[in-house]
Amino acid sequence: MPVMSTDPVPPAEDMYAIFCGDINAANAQKLVNGLTSVSSMGIKRLHLLFQSWGGFVGDGVFLYNLFKNFPVDITLYNAGQVSSAGVLAFLGARQRKATANAAFMIHRSSNSPSAAGADRLKVLAETMLLEDARVDVILRSCLTLPEELWTKLEYHDVTLSGQDGVKYGFADEIAEFSPPVGVKVLNALG
Numbered sequence: 048m049p050v051m052s053t054d055p056v057p058p059a060e061d062m063y064a065i066f067c068g069d070i071n072a073a074n075a076q077k078l079v080n081g082l083t084s085v086s087s088m089g090i091k092r093l094h095l096l097f098q099s100w101g102g103f104v105g106d107g108v109f110l111y112n113l114f115k116n117f118p119v120d121i122t123l124y125n126a127g128q129v130s131s132a133g134v135l136a137f138l139g140a141r142q143r144k145a146t147a148n149a150a151f152m153i154h155r156s157s158n159s160p161s162a163a164g165a166d167r168l169k170v171l172a173e174t175m176l177l178e179d180a181r182v183d184v185i186l187r188s189c190l191t192l193p194e195e196l197w198t199k200l201e202y203h204d205v206t207l208s209g210q211d212g213v214k215y216g217f218a219d220e221i222a223e224f225s226p227p228v229g230v231k232v233l234n235a236l237g
Contacts, residue, residue, distance in 0.1 A: 082113070098129070107134075108135055114139030114140045127149060
């Protein structure tokens with residue numbers, strides 16, 4: 048009769064998940080919950096397919112810092128669209144990959160000041176300037192955009208392909224999110 052090992056089964060070193068959603072406080076909290084669980088399980092590498100049209104700058108900056116400094120090695124994949132505050136979060140990962148037909152979009156902060164008085168408009172303008180300054184620090188530290196694209200960003204959205212994303216630093220390489228057959232893929236938002 049074969050001898051059964053009593054040693055505990057070692058945890059998998061890699062985990063695969065998908066995030067498809069807005070960058071907001073609720074989704075950031077769900078990512079925190081998931082990442083702390085992953086860390087406590089002894090996972091060494093998290094591969095996360097990441098899709099976001101964007102959201103709030105503060106939550107994007109938070110996720111950027113979380114991904115950048117988290118003790119688990121996080122690889123983010125753009126296989127569709129990563130935009131606005133989603134780009135901020137995406138840039139925090141140590142490894143970033145995109146498919147050739149993926150897209151990245153960045154733009155200046157915006158707010159809809161409908162029915163705002165003069166004092167409220169002044170506060171909104173100050174807030175937008177602060178948000179743009181925070182975004183600029185992250186973008187300029189990670190990206191190598193040519194001057195004409197930095198100038199375009201002052202007035203328009205800038206949308207780039209996955210291939211241009213690699214060229215300018217949004218991603219490290221063109222690659223597919225392709226978990227091994229039979230591996231469980233989790234929903235990062237629950």
